[in-house]
Amino acid sequence: MSGRRGAAVGATVLVASAAVLAGSLAVARVALGRLGGGVAAHAEGGGAPAPEISSDQVLGGERVPAARLERGGALYDRYCAICHGEGGDGMGPSAPFLWPPPRDFRAAQFKFTGAPEGELPHDDELARVVRRGLAGTGMQPWDLPDQELGPILDYIKTFSPPERGFRDPYRKPARAEIPPDPYRDQAARQRARDEGERLYHAVFQCNSCHPSYVGPEALAGWGAAERPVAPLDPVPKWSATYRSVLLPPDFLRHELRSIATGGGARLDHDLVDLYRLVANGMNGPMPGYGHLDPAQVWAVVHYTKWLADQRGSEEGRALRRRLEDAWGAGGGGALRGRSPAGTR
Numbered sequence: 001m002s003g004r005r006g007a008a009v010g011a012t013v014l015v016a017s018a019a020v021l022a023g024s025l026a027v028a029r030v031a032l033g034r035l036g037g038g039v040a041a042h043a044e045g046g047g048a049p050a051p052e053i054s055s056d057q058v059l060g061g062e063r064v065p066a067a068r069l070e071r072g073g074a075l076y077d078r079y080c081a082i083c084h085g086e087g088g089d090g091m092g093p094s095a096p097f098l099w100p101p102p103r104d105f106r107a108a109q110f111k112f113t114g115a116p117e118g119e120l121p122h123d124d125e126l127a128r129v130v131r132r133g134l135a136g137t138g139m140q141p142w143d144l145p146d147q148e149l150g151p152i153l154d155y156i157k158t159f160s161p162p163e164r165g166f167r168d169p170y171r172k173p174a175r176a177e178i179p180p181d182p183y184r185d186q187a188a189r190q191r192a193r194d195e196g197e198r199l200y201h202a203v204f205q206c207n208s209c210h211p212s213y214v215g216p217e218a219l220a221g222w223g224a225a226e227r228p229v230a231p232l233d234p235v236p237k238w239s240a241t242y243r244s245v246l247l248p249p250d251f252l253r254h255e256l257r258s259i260a261t262g263g264g265a266r267l268d269h270d271l272v273d274l275y276r277l278v279a280n281g282m283n284g285p286m287p288g289y290g291h292l293d294p295a296q297v298w299a300v301v302h303y304t305k306w307l308a309d310q311r312g313s314e315e316g317r318a319l320r321r322r323l324e325d326a327w328g329a330g331g332g333g334a335l336r337g338r339s340p341a342g343t344r
């Protein structure tokens with residue numbers, strides 16, 4: 001099996017990486033479709049080998065038939081291996097061109113799937129991430145039917161080493177309940193935003209990693225500590241698990257990766273996705289806040305969404321100018337310049 005699949009990966013590397021870097025999914029998909037049958041030889045020597053699938057396997061507590069994994073493996077090699085690697089180690093042929101790097105599936109660690117800390121992600125959440133893509137990264141949206149995506153997701157689980165990740169007999173995919181949003185009308189949402197602003201800075205201290213969006217006087221008024229260095233800048237942090245410097249987004253500048261801010265009919269969906277992310281955290285880079293009062297978490301979610309919606313607007317630019325004035329030279333330079341080292 002691995003010979004046939006290796007050929008497909010090698011053939012698509014140049015065309016697909018160029019297309020993906022150009023940001024055009026349509027072009028990438030056409031290139032993959034045309035060359036997916038396999039023409040050139042697979043580059044020798046790189047990356048972990050594809051797992052051998054000869055029998056049914058228990059993955060995430062479910063028995064998965066070998067035929068389904070075979071099918072998932074062939075599709076994975078066609079669509080995903082170019083970045084995530086044939087052996088799921090995140091070292092596919094396109095990986096050197098991508099920042100952040102593609103996920104290493106062997107660790108079974110996911111940032112955006114909203115599983116509570118240390119738990120495995122639910123298939124529905126994996127499917128959401130793959131279908132929506134991760135804005136601003138090499139991970140494009142994949143419009144795949146259930147009959148294809150389901151087997152691909154099961155195949156990804158086979159990369160877990162014995163007794164670990166999806167092969168750990170004591171772990172099952174988990175999905176947290178999302179409590180209903182208590183702030184439903186315009187007036188309630190305005191109140192939630194105001195309360196969320198205080199909670200963000202003074203109670204949850206999201207601004208210990210993300211920027212502050214109020215001046216020093218407001219912080220002092222709440223009795224909140226101010227971050228001594230560059231409070232208007234996000235704090236980048238190296239993560240060995242994700243093999244990358246992770247930069248908490250500045251909501252006024254950076255696109256959120258996993259939360260489409262489509263507006264209109266999608267609005268409530270976005271809020272639910274944002275709640276899930278804040279409640280469960282990101283498995284390493286960011287803690288979860290789901291153990292706290294849901295009304296408070298919802299308030300912070302409304303505030304965060306409001307900030308993210310200001311990105312690129314006149315109101316957002318005015319807020320930024322007020323913050324720079326309020327903090328002066330000690331506030332940090334990045335608001336005026338580019339992101340550190342192109343991490344976002």
Ligand code: HEC
Binds near residue numbers: 094129
């Ligand atoms: C062009 C390169 C590329 C291709 C092709 C690609 N991915 Fe990704 N993928 C990435 C990158 C880069 C990330 C990491 C993004 C980040 O860390 O912010 C990622 C992350 C992921 C994640 C982790 C999400 C999380 O919550 O942490 C999953 C799951 C995933 N990809 C699945 C897939 C599947 C399934 C396919 C094939 C259908 C695929 N990817 C194809 C580049 C790619």
Ligand code: HEC
Binds near residue numbers: 200246249255277301
């Ligand atoms: C310990 C540092 C830390 C704290 C505290 C923290 N975050 Fe984060 N947050 C991060 C990092 C790092 C990322 C980016 C991870 C990545 O994309 O690789 C992030 C990403 C996010 C995202 C973007 C998700 C996406 O899809 O791109 C949101 C929204 C967010 N944080 C909200 C919050 C809120 C609200 C709080 C407080 C309740 C908070 N964070 C507290 C470190 C932190």
